[in-house]
Amino acid sequence: MGRRSCGYKQKLRKGLWSPDEDEKLLRYITKHGHGCWSSVPKLAGLERCGKSCRLRWINYLRPDLKRGGFSSQEENLIIQLQSVLGNRWSQIAARLPGRTDNEIKNLWNSSIKKKLMQKGVDPNTHKPLSEAMLSTSKCPEKASRELDTAISLNLKEDSSKPSLVDVSSCRIEKGDDNLNASKTSAHQEFFPDKRAFFLSQTKNSTPEHQYPRFQAGTSPSSIATSSHGGWQMVVDRQTRPCNSIPRTLRQHDIKWS
DNA sequence: AAAAAGGCCAACCGCCTTAGG
DNA sequence: CCCTAAGGCGGTTGGCCTTTT
DSSP: OOOOOOOOEEEEEESSOOOOHHHHHHHHHHHHOOOOOHHHHHTOOOOOHHHHHHHHHHIIOOOTTTOOOOOHHHHHHHHHHHHOOOOOOOHHHTTSTTTOOOHHHHHHHIIIIHHHHHTTTTTTTTTTHHHHHHHHHHHHHHHHHHHHHHHHHHHHHHSSOOOOOTTTTTTSSSSTTOOOOOOOOOHHHHHSSSSSEEOOOOSOOOGGGGOOEEEOOOOOOEEEEEETTTTEEEEOOOTTTTTTTTTHTTSSOOOOO
16 A cells, blocks of 8 residues: 555645745744645645645745855855765755755766866766776775775874764764774664764763664854754765765754754 | 657655644 | 644655756
8 A cells, every 4th residue: 555645535636836826835834834734725725735835935935045046156065065075965955045856966977077077077976987896996995995094194183073973883073082892783773884973971881771762962163963862963064975864864964963 | 741759847656753631 | 652733854756847858
């Protein structure tokens, strides 16, 4: 049995929005705010589901949207952010005022990807294409180790950054602390490419204590942190891997230092 | 001029998390 | 706890428009 899609109970409109529908939604939200999205269509006199209304508002009707094409500065920023955040379009959009995750995603898929390829840059790894292909095809493990090495060297150069521990070995390197812990399946599940790091908070905690739920917090030298059981997870802005942050973190705001 | 191919983008789909009962 | 509904997200699709053959 398939999953029910939104609006399964009634026959609701789908597809492109008419100017009349736009006006109804705009008028309603301007006057009352959206409140509970699921009740918006009824109150606004629309035969749409709440999700559809929300999307239309966010992507098209919101008054603070910037119209028109992307500037080269915006494109460069998107490339930089994508290299750090991966395909977290909503978080990238949060750094580009007036732009939506949907249009950034579309721009990436339709234009930026191709431009990077033309320049000989792999859009997935942001490395030169030849290097990226060699790394992935011949020895992915080696490529991963090299990346880790590069990351750790990069981090050591900046004394203002916190002490970090590679999740793959779970060795804590903060101050005098030097705890060892074995890998768990949870580590591997959440951090498949080993590029997330932890900052130790207390001597008594072990990595096993920090799963599975995190709460978002901030750290002056990180883009994403979370703490649990005296531990704090730090995803460094230069090492943020693609698709390796636990899903539980995804919906929290990432705050930039 | 017509058909095919490609590009673009709005909107949908399905999954996940969260909140509330 | 468990269940359900809502909200949010990223991936994907479908259709319109433009370019190429």
